[in-house]
Amino acid sequence: MKKRLQILIGVGAVLVISIFIYWDNQTGHKFVGSLSLEPTYEGHTFTYWMHQWGDYPWGGAGNVETTVALQSMGPKAAPYLVQWIKIPPTEGLNFNFPEYALKGFEVLGPVAKPAVPGLIKIIGLNRDYPERALLCIGRDAVPPLADKLLETLSDTNNPFYQGAIRTEVRKSSGYFIRGRILSVFDRMGTNAEAALPALVITASTNLPPFRDGLYDENPYMTLAVVGKNHPEIVVPVLLKKFATSENDRSDIVRAMAFFGTNQADAFLPVLVASLSENKTNDWSRFEIGEALTVMGHTQPDRLVPVFLAAMTNQNNFEQIRCAMAGYLAKVGHDQPDVVLPALMTAYTNASLYGRSSIAGALATFGKQAGCVVPLLLTDCQREIKPHNDNGWRIQLAIAAKTIAPENHETLAPLFKDLESPAMFVRQQTISALGRLGTNGLDAVPALLNCLSNANTQTRIDATEALNNIGVTSDAFTMALGENLSCPNSFMAGDAESTLGKLAMNSKLAFVTLIKKGVCGGIGRDESQQARWALVNISRADPKFMLECLDDSDADVRLGALMVFYDLERGVPQSIPKLREMAANDPDAGVRRQATNVLQLQLQ
Secondary structure, three states: OHHHHHHHHHHHHHHHHHHHHHHHHHHOOHHHHHHOOOOEEOOEEHHHHHHHHHHOOOOOHHHHHHHHHHHHHHHHHHHHHHHHHOOOOOOOOOOOHHHHHHHHHHHHHHHHHHHHHHHHHOOOOOOOHHHHHHHHHHHHHHHHHHHHHHHHOOOOOOOEEEOOOOEEEOOOOHHHHHHHHHHHHHHHHHHHHHHHHHHHHHHHOOOOOOOOOOOOOOHHHHHHHHOOOOHHHHHHHHHHHHHHOOOOHHHHHHHHHHOHHHHHHHHHHHHHHHOOOOOOOHHHHHHHHHHHHHHOOOOHHHHHHHHHHHHHOOOOOHHHHHHHHHHHHHHOOOOHHHHHHHHHHHHHHOOHHHHHHHHHHHHOOHHHHHHHHHHHHHHHOOOOOOOOOOHHHHHHHHHHHHHOOOOOOOOHHHHHHHHOOOHHHHHHHHHHHHHOHHHHHHHHHHHHHHOOOOOHHHHHHHHHHHHHHOOOOHHHHHHHHHHHOOOOHHHHHHHHHHHHHHOOOOHHHHHHHHHHHHOOOOOHHHHHHHHHHHHHHHHHOOHHHHHHOOOOOHHHHHHHHHHHHOOOOOOHHHHHHHHHHHHHOOOHHHHHHHHHHHHHHHO
16 A cells, blocks of 8 residues: 555656646746746746747847847757747748748857757758758758758659649648759858759659649759859759750750859850750740840840840741741841841730730830831721730830830820729739830829729729839829729728828929818818828828918818817917917918917917
8 A cells, every 4th residue: 555655646746746846937037947848048948948939029038038048048949949830830920930930040040059959850841941041050951951962863653642622732742842942042042062962863863843723843953053163063963964855945944044144154055056946945945035035135146146046946836937037136136137027926926915025025115116116106096805914015015115205195095994894904904004104194193083083093093004104193192182082991001101201392282282181071081191191191291281271161271270280390480370360360260270280389
């Protein structure tokens, strides 16, 4: 009986100590800190200090103290940071465990090296938190990551599985883990040079790069980024792989382009030859064309004939020929006598959609391409299906405007699209006109009409476009005043914000904000925003506010006094006017408000 009692007492003691340790880990109470298995600082546990980051604003005292605590704990904190970073963020929970763990890794940096094996085991399993932690540790994480990278090459199984609803990626697959490791090396850049041997092996395998739309890997680009300072290692690998691969050529070409003109002598001959090879697929032709413009833009004599041939090769799809026209315009910009006639011929031989693409290439030559403007404007008048897509017309009209900015008719073909019943067409057109900036001044009257469109979103889009063009006219201000009274809060807020900017330099906008905003019976939030916008403007310069005290409209005088009341600034020159208004203004409400403002000014 005595022996059984001793056993029970022993078990109970262990339970009590375990409960105290757990409680201490959760709260960090000082008097049991010595019982905890966690590292401690000033009697408080790791968990206690980490929670200080949750209890204080970023940059507050708790942040600084926790930083000191973690630095004192050093490598001992690393395993606990790994445990925290594994915990998925919980929606609705203010404390984000992996986010604070990552902050801990940022504090420790290379000191957290003991965490590397644990982080590699969970790489890719909790968003990208483990990868970001490895980045904080830096170069010490590279060798074990390189070993893991080589280990993933042995997994050739399908990286996807059919889930309950859709096909999903297996996050334990070698393909997925390899992609995550490559992303770490990408971000490390040349700091990951210790991984070059493993990256060479990875890039030389016959395994297809992993694709899932979210974590697309490009081992060739990673090799180029990490081996930027070692072209003698990287260039031969890329050339050999390019010669033996057909499916990966786009990825390889992007890696080649990363070196720019530095390795042009090695890459250009191969890329030029491949542009016309049958085994080069269409997508690779796009990539090769782009790479050639990056590497060989200083060698137009070499590349202009290449792009001319590709642009006129009828075996290429029209989309490819149009792309080649764009590349031709880039590399041959200093050879307009050769390039412009070729582009004109390509334009006239293309479909309407093809013409809209080539028009952009022609526009890069500006006035030198002036002879094409009449043809562009004629093509703008054409109607094609589908009726809800006018992107081709936008490209043609903007190209014409770019070539001939002094021609006031170039944007006219777009104005009828501003009245289209299809909202998508209106949005596309308004956005395109806004992107023109001051070159879109010809479109201002048509855009002003859009401010009274029955569709609220169209009015909001037009407001943004007019702002981008730089319009400050009275007509714009008055239309915004009407929209400030709109029952749609988004429209009203948009109008209030724009008027607030205009009111810094426009008395009409200032008065409009008073009449339609402060005194206009609009929504409470919009009215308050309008009032504070006027207060801030008047604090910087009370000129408009003081002028409004003489306005013939009682609402304007009253609104100006309401702004004055919140000004928190003495304006001595206003005292005589306030006394006169308090005594003699014909409006009783104005007299009362003037009396209140006068009292504040006399204090």
